[in-house]
Amino acid sequence: MGLASALTTALTGMTAAETQVDVVGNNLANSQTVGFKASTSVFATQFLQTQSLGSSPTPGQGGTNPRQTGLGTRVAEITPDFTQGTIEVSSNSSDLAIQGDGFFIVAGSQGEQLYTRNGQFKTNSNNELVTTTGQRVLGYGVDDQFEIQTTTLTPISIPLGSAAVAQATQNVFMQGVLSPSGDVANTAGVTQSATLGDTAIPRPDLTGVSVNVAATPDASGVTRTTTEGAGTHAEGATYRYRFTYVDDSGNESMASNEVSYTVPVGDGLANNAINLGSLPPAQPGYSQVKIYRTAAGGSNFFELATTTAGGSYTDTNAVPLSANALDNTSINGNYSYLVTYSRLGEEESRPSELLGPQNIVNGRVQLSNLPTPPSPGPGGGFPAYDTVRIYRNLAGDSSRYYLVGEVAPGEDFTDNATDAQISDLSISGNKEIDLDGPKLDSNTLLVNVIKRDGLDYENMFQVGTLDFTARKGGRTLSPKSFEITSTSTVQDLIDFMQEATGIQTALDDPQHPIPGSLNNIPGETTQLSPGITIKDGKIRIVSNNGVNNDVQIDISSFRITTPGGDVVTPNAGFGTIQQPKGQSTVADFVVYDSLGIPLNVRVTAVLESVSDSATTYRWFADASQNSPTSGGEIAVGTGLVTFDGKGSFVNTTNDRVTIQRRNIPSSDPLEFAIDFTSVSGLAQANSSLAAARQDGSSAGTLSSYIIGEDGTIRGVFSSGVTRDLGQLRLARFANPAGLEQKGQNTFSQGVNSGLPVEGNPGDDGTGKIIAGAVELSNTDIGKNLIDLVLATTQYRGNARVITTAQQLLDELLNIRR
Incomplete structure (x- = not known):
């Protein structure tokens, strides 16, 4: 029994030594394995053979100890050592090391959760973060807005080169100096078009109208006889006669040569009548003759009667001589005429084309077949004209036309008025013609707008696409388009132009109304309000105050593309009538919407007021790509910036710029703040303003990533924007030594490990993550070599026990010999 037990006891020692050699060998084999945790063999005694339990002391004996013989050893456990391994910097940014407790969570081949300390990660063809052995690293993913989703663990994806993102601007930081020196911006630039008319108002058609020297009656054929007893003329009295032609409107020609007649002497009674026969014959436009006569023996001619041309007249002396003396004035010069339509209380029509010229020497001019005004029709559109007006130039001034008379429709006219x-014009009823005629108003159709060139009128607009490019403060604004239809009005154009030029009115800042401008226009005194209006048939543009807000319209500002593809450039004759005044400056910069679309923004700052304690500037913001629901408004913000007596920023009444993004898939609106806190109010010759930086960016692709100590994976895009790509999670166990090793540097939950406690790195007792580093194996090579020597010694010693027991058995077997 004794020798046999010695053999088995030695065998257990050899077996334990072999196990220790295996453990030490595995430790040494993985001394270069990242994240490897070395194991330690723990031995325990196996069974005991009890020969005596001993005895307790008695009065006669001191007691004996138990007598037990051990029956060998066994491996109680092989325990992994989870002490921290050395952290070594790696050249791979995706390598991670855990500083402290915890394990990376990875997915096994069957989808089960495994745990590892090996942080040598890389991305696969699906842009997933995986271990060197191909297991997917688990954590929290992100949605399409790059928001971390903390619901379930999913494989971490890092889509380098494929993911794209843009950053909408939220803040723009300004720098510069807004100086209190210079002129206060209290005067706006004013530009104004030529006088524009409305072609819907008819223009007299002079087809068939003639202008000639008026005919002068010839009295040489007039017969004179006496009828005694038929009148009251005295015998022997001498009378002289002259004749004029009279047109339908009562205008007369020059008078004829005079003829005289002496009443013959007969019965001596004043009872005679004078018969005038073969009166001057009718002429074109003249069907009547007016007779002028002197008193008996007189020399002054007075109106006597009007009768039919070519007929006869009996002068009985019953008609007293009229107070109307013969006016035989003549006109001399080279004259032209213009014709208009009129009606009492209504605006006169446009003037006709030029009629003439007609040269006249000591005569009068006859206008025949004057036009008849058209009927306005059931829809109206112009007055029911009932009068034709005639205007004539002066002999010494062919550019100015004055009213010479007016007639009813269908009548002729004879001109005898001197220059x-x-x-x-101080004489009542006298007036100079308005060559521009009726002016446009806000309801005038654009296709009816005309501009005068001399005595010609050209249509300014036609159906098509109007491209409008203005200038503001000497800088060209972005073109804006407006569709001209047959129903578009002048007001539509005005609204469009005001939106396209970014002129802001008091309504744009009701809390701090935008001020008006001084009025230095000759003949005007009323304060000017910013905006576009109609003034005496002219489109007037009053800019916001300050030099850099001055709106200018060039010859090429309007460009119309017709449906047929023709391009026309109407010139509305805009010109400056008031120069702007006031210290101002401009800053241009680019912001980005949620899609990364770059938007050009211009901020103009003008010196609004200076007091003994503060300097106040007003800023105006324009964005050519502002996209409201309708229209083309480019003004996107305004406010006041105040500086104290030391030139330090005090406050701003508004710092928000709002750019509409309607009809565009970007987030609407784009709203950002303008930060003026770094702008100075110190004095210098000229103000300056610039955007130092802004926090938006254009669209960019994912170019790199970084992993923080808390496990947050931040993607860096080519545009400079960073976004969350995921969140690494760690797991810790109450008894990590109880984990079951699965190979490939992984562990699984064991029956004695406890449940995994998940958390972000650094939370709930888990360690932190160090990016660009790895945790080396914690194998202690020196200690393991010593353990190997001890295991070898143990094995050899137990082998000697077996040898000794074998020798004793051999001696026992040899006794029978």
Whole structure:
């Protein structure tokens, strides 16, 4: 029994030594395995053979100890050592090391959760983060908005080169100096178009109208006889006669040569009548003759009667001579005429084309077949004209036309007014023609807008696409388009132009109304309000105050593309009528919407007021790509910036810029703050302003990533934007030594490990993550070599026990010999 037990006891020692050699060998084999945890063999005695339990002391004996013989050893456990391994910096940014407790969570081949301390990670073809042995690293993923989803563990994805993102601007930081020096911006630039008319108002058509020297009656054929007893003319009295032609409107021609007649002497009674026969014959436009006569023996001619041309007249002396003396004034010069339609209380029509010229020397001019005004029709559109007006130039001034008379429709006209008579505008009823005619108003159709060029009128607009490019403060604004239809009005154009130029009114800042401008326009005194209006048939643009807010319209500002593809450039004749005044400066910069679309923004700052304690500037923001629901408004913000007596920023009444993104898939609106805190209010010759930086960016692709100590994976995009790509999770166990090793540097939950406690790195007792580093094997090579020597010694010693027992058995067997 004794020798046999010695053999088995030695065998258990040899077996234990072999196990220790295996453990030490595994430790040494994995001394270069990242994240490896070395194991330690723990031995325990196996069974005991009890020969005596001993005895307790008695009065006669001191007691004996138990007598037990051990029956060998066994391996109680092979325990992994989870002490921290050395952290070594790696050249791979995706390598991770855990500083402290915890395990990376990875997915096994069957989808089960495994745990590892080996942080040598890389990405596979699906952009997933995996271990060197191909297991997917688990953590929290992100949604399409790069928001971390903390619901379930999923494989971590890092889509280098494929994911794209943009950063909408939230803040723009300004720098510069807004100086209190210079002129306060209290005067706006004003530009104004030529006078524009409305072609819907009819223009007299002079087809068939003639202008000629008025005919002068010839009295040489007039017969004179006497009828005694038929009148009251005295015998022997001498009378002289002259004749004029009279047109339908009562205008007369020059007078004829005079003829005289002496009443013959007969019965001596004043009872005679004078018969005038073969009166001057009718002429075109003249069907009547007016007779002028002197008193008996007189020399002054007075109106006597009007009768049919070519007929006869009996002067009985019963008709007293009229107070109307013969006016035989003549006109001399080279004259042209213009014709208009009118009606009492209504605006006069446009003037006709030029009629003439007609040269006249000591005569009068006859206008025949004057036009008849058209009917306005059931839809109206212009007044029911009932009068035709005639205007004439002066002999010494062919550019100005004055009213010479007016007739009913269908009547002719004879002109005998001298230049002095018609050009004296102090005389009631005298007036100079308005060559521009009726002016446009806000309801005028755009296709009816006309501009005068001399006495010609050209249509300014037509159906098509109007491209409008203005200038502001000397800088060209982005083009804006407006569709002109047959129903578009002047007000539509005005609204469009005001939106396209970014002129802001008091309504744009009701809490701190935008001020108006001084009015230095000759003949005007009323304060000017910013905006676009109609003034006496002219489109007037009043800019916001300050030099850099001055809106200019060039010859090429309007460009119309017709449906047929033709391109026309109407020139509305805009010109500056008031120069702007005021210290101002401009800053141009780019911001980005949620899609990464770059948007150009211009901020203009003007010196609004200076007091003994503060300097106040007003800023205006324009964005050409502002996209409201309708229209093309480019003004996107305004506010006041105040500086104290030391030039330090005090406050701003508004710092928000709002750019509409309607009809565009970007987030609407794009709203960002303008930060003026770094702008100074110190004095210098000129103000300056610039955008130092802004926090938006264009669209960019994922180019790299970084992993923080808390396990957050941040992607860095080519545009400079960073976004969360995921969150690594760690697991810790109450008894990590109870984990079951699965090979390939992984562990699984064991029956004695406890449940995994998940958390972000650094939370709930888990360690932190160090990126770009690995945790080396914690194998202690020196200690393991010593353990190997001890195991060898143990094995050899137990082998000697077996040898000794075998020798004793051999001696026992040899006794029978």
